[in-house]
Amino acid sequence: MTIYTASTTAPVNIATLKYWGKRDKKLNLPTNSSISVTLAQDDLRTLTSVATSESFSEDQLWLNGKLESLESERTQNCLQDLRDLRSKLELSDKNAIPMSKWKLHIVSENNFPTAAGLASSAAGFAALVAAIAKLYELPESASEISKIARKGSGSACRSLFGGYVAWEMGTKADGSDSKAVEVASREHWPEMKAAILVVSDAKKDTPSTSGMQLTVATSDLFQERIQNVVPKRFEQMKQAIVSRDFPLFAELTMRDSNSFHATCLDSYPPIFYMNDTSRQIVKLCHQINAFFNETVVAYTFDAGPNAVLYYLQHNETKLMAFIYQVFGQNQGWELKFSAQDLSAFKDYFADNIADELAFEIDENLHKNISRVILTQVGPAPQNTEECLIDTTTGNPK
Ligand SMILES: Nc1ncnc2c1ncn2[C@@H]1O[C@H](COP(=O)(O)OP(=O)(O)OP(=O)(O)O)[C@@H](O)[C@H]1O
Ligand SMILES: C[C@@](O)(CCOP(=O)(O)OP(=O)(O)O)CC(=O)O
Structure with a gap:
Protein backbone atom coordinates (compact mmCIF):
# COMPACT_ATOMS: atom_id res chain seq x y z
CA MET A 1 0.00 0.00 0.00
CA THR A 2 1.48 3.36 -0.99
CA ILE A 3 2.24 5.81 1.80
CA TYR A 4 2.34 9.48 0.86
CA THR A 5 4.37 11.87 3.04
CA ALA A 6 5.27 15.55 3.36
CA SER A 7 7.42 17.45 5.86
CA THR A 8 7.56 21.12 6.84
CA THR A 9 9.34 23.23 9.40
CA ALA A 10 7.52 26.21 10.92
CA PRO A 11 8.75 29.15 12.97
CA VAL A 12 7.87 30.73 16.27
CA ASN A 13 6.55 34.27 16.17
CA ILE A 14 6.67 36.79 18.99
CA ALA A 15 4.01 39.48 18.95
CA THR A 16 4.97 43.13 19.17
CA LEU A 17 1.27 44.07 19.27
CA LYS A 18 -0.44 41.43 21.37
CA TYR A 19 -3.45 39.26 20.62
CA TRP A 20 -5.35 39.06 23.87
CA GLY A 21 -9.09 38.39 23.87
CA LYS A 22 -11.48 36.40 21.71
CA ARG A 23 -14.82 37.43 20.28
CA ASP A 24 -15.46 33.80 19.29
CA LYS A 25 -13.81 31.04 21.27
CA LYS A 26 -14.61 28.16 18.92
CA LEU A 27 -13.22 29.88 15.81
CA ASN A 28 -10.43 31.73 17.70
CA LEU A 29 -11.60 35.12 16.45
CA PRO A 30 -9.77 37.92 18.26
CA THR A 31 -11.01 41.17 19.77
CA ASN A 32 -8.08 43.05 18.20
CA SER A 33 -5.66 42.83 15.30
CA SER A 34 -2.05 41.97 16.19
CA ILE A 35 1.47 42.14 14.75
CA SER A 36 4.48 39.89 15.19
CA VAL A 37 8.01 39.19 14.07
CA THR A 38 8.71 35.68 12.79
CA LEU A 39 11.90 34.25 14.27
CA ALA A 40 14.62 32.22 12.53
CA GLN A 41 14.11 28.47 12.42
CA ASP A 42 17.68 27.38 13.13
CA ASP A 43 17.05 28.36 16.75
CA LEU A 44 13.36 27.71 17.35
CA ARG A 45 11.27 25.56 15.07
CA THR A 46 8.79 22.75 14.78
CA LEU A 47 9.44 19.98 12.27
CA THR A 48 6.32 18.09 11.31
CA SER A 49 6.03 15.12 8.97
CA VAL A 50 2.65 13.84 7.87
CA ALA A 51 1.71 10.64 6.10
CA THR A 52 -1.48 9.26 4.67
CA SER A 53 -2.41 5.89 3.26
CA GLU A 54 -5.54 3.90 2.56
CA SER A 55 -4.18 1.33 5.02
CA PHE A 56 -4.05 3.63 8.10
CA SER A 57 -6.79 2.87 10.61
CA GLU A 58 -6.80 6.03 12.71
CA ASP A 59 -5.51 9.59 12.85
CA GLN A 60 -2.47 9.67 15.16
CA LEU A 61 -0.09 12.32 16.47
CA TRP A 62 3.35 11.72 17.97
CA LEU A 63 4.71 14.88 19.59
CA ASN A 64 8.35 14.81 20.71
CA GLY A 65 8.34 11.01 20.63
CA LYS A 66 5.09 10.49 22.55
CA LEU A 67 1.64 9.62 21.30
CA GLU A 68 -0.66 12.61 21.94
CA SER A 69 -4.39 12.87 21.69
CA LEU A 70 -5.82 14.44 18.55
CA GLU A 71 -9.21 14.72 20.20
CA SER A 72 -9.16 18.43 21.01
CA GLU A 73 -11.85 20.38 19.17
CA ARG A 74 -9.19 22.79 17.88
CA THR A 75 -7.12 20.07 16.22
CA GLN A 76 -10.25 18.38 14.87
CA ASN A 77 -11.34 21.69 13.30
CA CYS A 78 -7.97 22.05 11.57
CA LEU A 79 -8.05 18.48 10.20
CA GLN A 80 -11.64 18.88 9.03
CA ASP A 81 -10.94 22.15 7.16
CA LEU A 82 -7.89 20.65 5.44
CA ARG A 83 -9.86 17.55 4.41
CA ASP A 84 -12.68 19.74 3.09
CA LEU A 85 -10.23 21.64 0.86
CA ARG A 86 -8.66 18.39 -0.34
CA SER A 87 -12.08 16.96 -1.05
CA LYS A 88 -12.95 20.04 -3.15
CA LEU A 89 -9.73 19.50 -5.10
CA GLU A 90 -10.56 15.82 -5.63
CA LEU A 91 -14.01 16.74 -6.97
CA SER A 92 -12.50 19.10 -9.52
CA ASP A 93 -9.74 16.68 -10.57
CA LYS A 94 -10.86 13.12 -11.17
CA ASN A 95 -7.24 11.90 -11.24
CA ALA A 96 -6.50 13.20 -7.76
CA ILE A 97 -5.85 10.45 -5.20
CA PRO A 98 -8.79 10.27 -2.71
CA MET A 99 -6.61 11.15 0.30
CA SER A 100 -9.28 13.29 1.93
CA LYS A 101 -10.96 10.06 3.10
CA TRP A 102 -7.82 8.46 4.50
CA LYS A 103 -6.37 8.69 8.00
CA LEU A 104 -3.29 10.73 8.83
CA HIS A 105 -0.16 9.99 10.82
CA ILE A 106 1.49 13.15 12.16
CA VAL A 107 4.94 13.16 13.74
CA SER A 108 6.26 16.39 15.17
CA GLU A 109 9.28 17.63 17.06
CA ASN A 110 9.98 21.02 18.62
CA ASN A 111 13.68 21.88 18.98
CA PHE A 112 12.86 23.87 22.13
CA PRO A 113 10.77 23.25 25.30
CA THR A 114 7.06 22.65 24.64
CA ALA A 115 4.52 24.67 26.68
CA ALA A 116 7.18 26.82 28.38
CA GLY A 117 5.86 30.11 27.05
CA LEU A 118 8.03 29.96 23.94
CA ALA A 119 5.07 29.94 21.55
CA SER A 120 5.30 26.21 20.84
CA SER A 121 1.60 26.06 20.03
CA ALA A 122 2.08 28.73 17.33
CA ALA A 123 4.92 26.88 15.59
CA GLY A 124 3.22 23.54 16.27
CA PHE A 125 -0.12 24.33 14.66
CA ALA A 126 1.50 26.27 11.80
CA ALA A 127 3.70 23.25 11.00
CA LEU A 128 0.81 20.79 11.28
CA VAL A 129 -1.41 22.77 8.94
CA ALA A 130 1.36 23.66 6.47
CA ALA A 131 2.58 20.04 6.25
CA ILE A 132 -0.90 18.66 5.57
CA ALA A 133 -1.58 21.45 3.04
CA LYS A 134 1.60 20.37 1.27
CA LEU A 135 0.69 16.66 1.41
CA TYR A 136 -2.74 17.51 -0.05
CA GLU A 137 -1.18 19.82 -2.67
CA LEU A 138 -3.67 22.53 -1.76
CA PRO A 139 -3.49 25.56 -4.06
CA GLU A 140 -4.72 28.02 -1.40
CA SER A 141 -2.57 31.04 -0.43
CA ALA A 142 -0.71 31.31 2.88
CA SER A 143 -3.37 33.75 4.13
CA GLU A 144 -6.11 31.19 3.39
CA ILE A 145 -4.14 28.43 5.13
CA SER A 146 -3.49 30.81 8.07
CA LYS A 147 -7.23 30.80 8.82
CA ILE A 148 -7.03 27.07 9.46
CA ALA A 149 -3.95 27.39 11.70
CA ARG A 150 -5.81 30.15 13.59
CA LYS A 151 -8.44 27.62 14.64
CA GLY A 152 -5.68 25.52 16.23
CA SER A 153 -4.18 28.41 18.19
CA GLY A 154 -4.83 32.05 17.38
CA SER A 155 -1.21 33.15 17.25
CA ALA A 156 -0.35 30.20 14.95
CA CYS A 157 -1.88 32.02 11.97
CA ARG A 158 1.02 34.51 12.07
CA SER A 159 3.61 31.70 11.81
CA LEU A 160 2.50 30.98 8.22
CA PHE A 161 4.53 34.01 7.11
CA GLY A 162 8.12 35.07 7.53
CA GLY A 163 9.29 38.57 8.38
CA TYR A 164 6.78 41.02 9.81
CA VAL A 165 3.22 39.79 10.03
CA ALA A 166 -0.20 41.19 10.86
CA TRP A 167 -3.21 39.18 11.92
CA GLU A 168 -6.18 41.18 10.72
CA MET A 169 -8.96 40.55 13.20
CA GLY A 170 -11.76 40.74 10.59
CA THR A 171 -15.40 41.49 11.33
CA LYS A 172 -17.30 38.54 9.88
CA ALA A 173 -18.97 36.07 12.22
CA ASP A 174 -17.68 33.05 10.29
CA GLY A 175 -14.06 34.21 10.56
CA SER A 176 -13.52 34.25 6.79
CA ASP A 177 -11.72 37.62 6.99
CA SER A 178 -9.66 36.90 10.14
CA LYS A 179 -6.31 36.01 8.64
CA ALA A 180 -2.57 36.67 8.64
CA VAL A 181 -0.97 38.91 6.02
CA GLU A 182 2.59 40.05 5.43
CA VAL A 183 3.41 43.59 6.61
CA ALA A 184 6.97 43.43 5.28
CA SER A 185 9.30 40.66 4.24
CA ARG A 186 12.33 39.62 6.24
CA GLU A 187 14.48 41.10 3.46
CA HIS A 188 12.81 44.48 3.94
CA TRP A 189 14.26 44.81 7.46
CA PRO A 190 16.81 41.99 7.90
CA GLU A 191 18.68 43.81 10.67
CA VAL A 377 13.90 37.72 12.07
CA GLY A 378 13.34 34.65 9.92
CA PRO A 379 11.46 33.13 7.00
CA ALA A 380 8.05 31.46 6.54
CA PRO A 381 7.51 27.68 6.95
CA GLN A 382 9.94 25.71 4.81
CA ASN A 383 9.57 22.46 2.93
CA THR A 384 12.17 19.95 3.98
CA GLU A 385 13.44 16.57 2.85
CA GLU A 386 14.04 15.60 6.48
CA CYS A 387 11.26 13.16 7.30
CA LEU A 388 10.31 11.87 10.76
CA ILE A 389 8.18 9.05 9.34
CA ASP A 390 9.36 5.65 8.14
CA THR A 391 7.89 5.56 4.64
CA THR A 392 7.59 1.76 4.67
CA THR A 393 5.54 1.50 7.89
CA GLY A 394 3.99 4.99 8.18
CA ASN A 395 5.15 5.15 11.82
CA PRO A 396 7.75 7.38 13.48
CA LYS A 397 11.35 6.52 12.56
N1 LIG B 1 4.71 20.43 17.31
C1 LIG B 1 3.45 20.49 17.73
N2 LIG B 1 2.46 19.90 17.01
C2 LIG B 1 1.19 19.96 17.43
N3 LIG B 1 0.80 20.59 18.56
C3 LIG B 1 1.74 21.18 19.31
C4 LIG B 1 3.10 21.18 18.93
N4 LIG B 1 3.82 21.85 19.88
C5 LIG B 1 2.94 22.27 20.78
N5 LIG B 1 1.70 21.88 20.47
C6 LIG B 1 0.48 22.09 21.23
O1 LIG B 1 0.60 23.28 21.96
C7 LIG B 1 0.46 23.02 23.36
C8 LIG B 1 1.32 24.00 24.14
O2 LIG B 1 0.70 25.24 24.05
P1 LIG B 1 0.76 26.31 25.20
O3 LIG B 1 -0.03 27.49 24.73
O4 LIG B 1 0.42 25.66 26.49
O5 LIG B 1 2.32 26.64 25.30
P2 LIG B 1 3.22 27.58 24.45
O6 LIG B 1 2.69 27.69 23.07
O7 LIG B 1 4.64 27.09 24.57
O8 LIG B 1 3.12 28.94 25.19
P3 LIG B 1 2.53 30.34 24.68
O9 LIG B 1 1.47 30.05 23.64
O10 LIG B 1 1.99 31.01 25.89
O11 LIG B 1 3.71 31.06 24.14
C9 LIG B 1 0.92 21.58 23.52
O12 LIG B 1 0.39 20.99 24.68
C10 LIG B 1 0.35 20.95 22.24
O13 LIG B 1 -1.00 20.65 22.37
C1 LIG C 1 0.29 36.58 24.84
C2 LIG C 1 0.15 35.99 23.44
O1 LIG C 1 1.28 35.19 23.18
C3 LIG C 1 -1.11 35.18 23.41
C4 LIG C 1 -1.12 34.04 22.46
O2 LIG C 1 -2.25 33.30 22.67
P1 LIG C 1 -2.48 31.88 21.96
O3 LIG C 1 -2.40 32.04 20.49
O4 LIG C 1 -1.57 30.87 22.57
O5 LIG C 1 -3.97 31.60 22.40
P2 LIG C 1 -5.05 30.62 21.79
O6 LIG C 1 -5.66 31.26 20.57
O7 LIG C 1 -6.07 30.48 22.88
O8 LIG C 1 -4.35 29.33 21.47
C5 LIG C 1 0.09 37.17 22.48
C6 LIG C 1 0.32 36.91 21.02
O9 LIG C 1 1.02 35.97 20.64
O10 LIG C 1 -0.17 37.74 20.23
Missing part, protein backbone atom coordinates in the same frame (compact mmCIF):
# COMPACT_ATOMS: atom_id res chain seq x y z
CA MET A 192 16.12 42.86 13.33
CA LYS A 193 17.54 40.55 16.00
CA ALA A 194 16.01 39.02 19.11
CA ALA A 195 17.48 37.86 22.41
CA ILE A 196 15.22 35.69 24.52
CA LEU A 197 15.99 35.58 28.23
CA VAL A 198 14.40 32.36 29.42
CA VAL A 199 13.37 32.87 33.01
CA SER A 200 13.93 29.80 35.16
CA ASP A 201 10.95 27.90 36.38
CA ALA A 202 8.89 29.28 33.52
CA LYS A 203 5.72 27.53 34.63
CA LYS A 204 2.60 29.27 33.39
CA ASP A 205 0.35 31.09 35.84
CA THR A 206 -2.77 30.71 33.67
CA PRO A 207 -3.03 29.23 30.15
CA SER A 208 -3.47 31.92 27.46
CA THR A 209 -6.92 30.68 26.45
CA SER A 210 -8.48 30.89 29.91
CA GLY A 211 -6.45 33.98 30.82
CA MET A 212 -7.83 35.98 27.94
CA GLN A 213 -11.37 34.79 28.64
CA LEU A 214 -11.04 36.11 32.19
CA THR A 215 -9.65 39.44 30.97
CA VAL A 216 -12.48 39.91 28.45
CA ALA A 217 -15.06 39.12 31.12
CA THR A 218 -13.70 41.20 34.00
CA SER A 219 -11.26 43.95 33.01
CA ASP A 220 -12.54 47.51 32.44
CA LEU A 221 -9.14 48.56 31.16
CA PHE A 222 -9.41 45.92 28.45
CA GLN A 223 -12.30 47.80 26.81
CA GLU A 224 -10.15 50.91 26.55
CA ARG A 225 -7.33 48.80 25.10
CA ILE A 226 -9.34 47.19 22.31
CA GLN A 227 -11.49 50.20 21.44
CA ASN A 228 -9.03 53.09 21.64
CA VAL A 229 -5.47 51.93 22.08
CA VAL A 230 -4.82 49.00 19.76
CA PRO A 231 -6.55 50.19 16.56
CA LYS A 232 -4.33 53.29 16.43
CA ARG A 233 -1.23 51.37 17.49
CA PHE A 234 -1.83 48.74 14.79
CA GLU A 235 -1.57 51.37 12.05
CA GLN A 236 1.41 53.09 13.71
CA MET A 237 3.31 49.84 14.12
CA LYS A 238 2.78 48.79 10.51
CA GLN A 239 4.09 52.21 9.49
CA ALA A 240 7.11 51.89 11.81
CA ILE A 241 7.97 48.55 10.15
CA VAL A 242 7.47 49.81 6.61
CA SER A 243 9.66 52.85 7.29
CA ARG A 244 12.16 50.81 9.39
CA ASP A 245 11.75 53.26 12.25
CA PHE A 246 13.25 51.33 15.19
CA PRO A 247 12.68 53.95 17.93
CA LEU A 248 8.97 54.09 17.07
CA PHE A 249 8.71 50.30 16.62
CA ALA A 250 10.45 49.81 19.99
CA GLU A 251 8.32 52.27 21.91
CA LEU A 252 5.09 50.83 20.51
CA THR A 253 6.30 47.29 21.29
CA MET A 254 7.19 48.10 24.91
CA ARG A 255 4.01 50.09 25.47
CA ASP A 256 1.91 47.28 24.05
CA SER A 257 3.54 44.65 26.23
CA ASN A 258 2.91 46.85 29.25
CA SER A 259 -0.68 47.50 28.18
CA PHE A 260 -1.39 43.78 27.74
CA HIS A 261 0.09 42.94 31.16
CA ALA A 262 -1.86 45.83 32.70
CA THR A 263 -5.12 44.26 31.48
CA CYS A 264 -3.97 40.98 33.03
CA LEU A 265 -3.45 42.73 36.36
CA ASP A 266 -6.82 44.44 35.92
CA SER A 267 -8.55 41.06 35.47
CA TYR A 268 -10.41 39.79 38.49
CA PRO A 269 -8.90 37.79 40.11
CA PRO A 270 -5.68 39.25 38.65
CA ILE A 271 -3.36 37.25 36.40
CA PHE A 272 0.41 37.60 36.89
CA TYR A 273 2.58 36.53 33.98
CA MET A 274 5.61 38.73 34.62
CA ASN A 275 7.61 38.13 37.77
CA ASP A 276 10.26 40.14 39.66
CA THR A 277 12.95 39.05 37.20
CA SER A 278 10.79 40.19 34.27
CA ARG A 279 10.30 43.56 35.92
CA GLN A 280 14.01 43.96 36.56
CA ILE A 281 14.65 43.27 32.87
CA VAL A 282 12.12 45.97 31.91
CA LYS A 283 13.91 48.42 34.15
CA LEU A 284 17.31 47.43 32.77
CA CYS A 285 16.14 47.98 29.17
CA HIS A 286 14.91 51.49 30.01
CA GLN A 287 18.21 52.18 31.77
CA ILE A 288 20.17 50.97 28.73
CA ASN A 289 18.18 53.19 26.38
CA ALA A 290 18.60 56.16 28.74
CA PHE A 291 22.33 55.49 29.08
CA PHE A 292 22.88 55.70 25.32
CA ASN A 293 20.24 58.41 24.94
CA GLU A 294 19.01 56.30 22.06
CA THR A 295 16.51 53.47 21.71
CA VAL A 296 18.69 50.42 21.24
CA VAL A 297 16.38 47.79 22.72
CA ALA A 298 12.70 46.92 23.09
CA TYR A 299 11.32 44.29 25.46
CA THR A 300 8.15 42.28 25.17
CA PHE A 301 6.59 39.56 27.36
CA ASP A 302 3.97 36.97 26.40
CA ALA A 303 1.85 34.92 28.78
CA GLY A 304 4.84 34.08 30.96
CA PRO A 305 7.92 35.66 32.57
CA ASN A 306 10.37 35.17 29.64
CA ALA A 307 11.68 38.38 28.09
CA VAL A 308 12.10 38.84 24.35
CA LEU A 309 14.43 41.73 23.47
CA TYR A 310 14.33 43.17 19.95
CA TYR A 311 17.28 45.19 18.67
CA LEU A 312 19.04 46.07 15.42
CA GLN A 313 22.28 44.47 14.27
CA HIS A 314 24.15 47.77 14.18
CA ASN A 315 23.46 48.28 17.90
CA GLU A 316 24.53 44.78 18.88
CA THR A 317 27.79 45.69 20.58
CA LYS A 318 26.21 48.50 22.58
CA LEU A 319 23.32 46.35 23.80
CA MET A 320 25.28 43.15 24.29
CA ALA A 321 27.94 44.98 26.28
CA PHE A 322 25.23 45.35 28.93
CA ILE A 323 23.39 42.06 28.42
CA TYR A 324 26.58 39.99 28.40
CA GLN A 325 27.78 41.81 31.51
CA VAL A 326 24.58 40.81 33.33
CA PHE A 327 23.79 37.42 31.77
CA GLY A 328 27.23 36.28 30.55
CA GLN A 329 27.17 33.34 32.96
CA ASN A 330 24.01 31.92 31.39
CA GLN A 331 24.01 29.26 28.66
CA GLY A 332 23.53 30.10 24.99
CA TRP A 333 26.17 32.69 24.12
CA GLU A 334 28.71 30.38 22.51
CA LEU A 335 26.11 29.07 20.07
CA LYS A 336 25.97 32.46 18.35
CA PHE A 337 29.08 34.44 19.22
CA SER A 338 32.79 33.69 18.85
CA ALA A 339 35.18 34.17 21.76
CA GLN A 340 36.33 37.31 19.94
CA ASP A 341 32.78 38.74 19.76
CA LEU A 342 32.28 38.05 23.45
CA SER A 343 35.50 39.74 24.45
CA ALA A 344 34.51 42.72 22.28
CA PHE A 345 31.33 43.03 24.38
CA LYS A 346 33.43 42.86 27.56
CA ASP A 347 35.85 45.47 26.28
CA TYR A 348 33.06 47.80 25.21
CA PHE A 349 31.59 47.59 28.70
CA ALA A 350 34.94 48.23 30.37
CA ASP A 351 35.97 51.07 28.04
CA ASN A 352 32.71 52.89 27.38
CA ILE A 353 30.19 52.01 30.06
CA ALA A 354 31.63 51.00 33.45
CA ASP A 355 32.87 54.46 34.49
CA GLU A 356 29.82 56.31 33.22
CA LEU A 357 27.24 54.08 34.84
CA ALA A 358 24.77 55.98 37.04
CA PHE A 359 22.85 52.88 38.16
CA GLU A 360 23.77 49.65 39.82
CA ILE A 361 23.64 46.37 37.94
CA ASP A 362 22.12 43.52 39.94
CA GLU A 363 24.84 40.89 39.93
CA ASN A 364 22.39 38.17 40.90
CA LEU A 365 19.91 38.67 38.08
CA HIS A 366 21.48 35.93 35.93
CA LYS A 367 20.63 33.40 38.65
CA ASN A 368 16.96 33.63 37.72
CA ILE A 369 17.59 32.99 34.02
CA SER A 370 18.07 29.47 32.66
CA ARG A 371 19.41 30.36 29.21
CA VAL A 372 19.74 32.99 26.53
CA ILE A 373 18.45 32.29 23.01
CA LEU A 374 20.02 34.58 20.41
CA THR A 375 18.12 34.77 17.15
CA GLN A 376 16.74 37.06 14.47
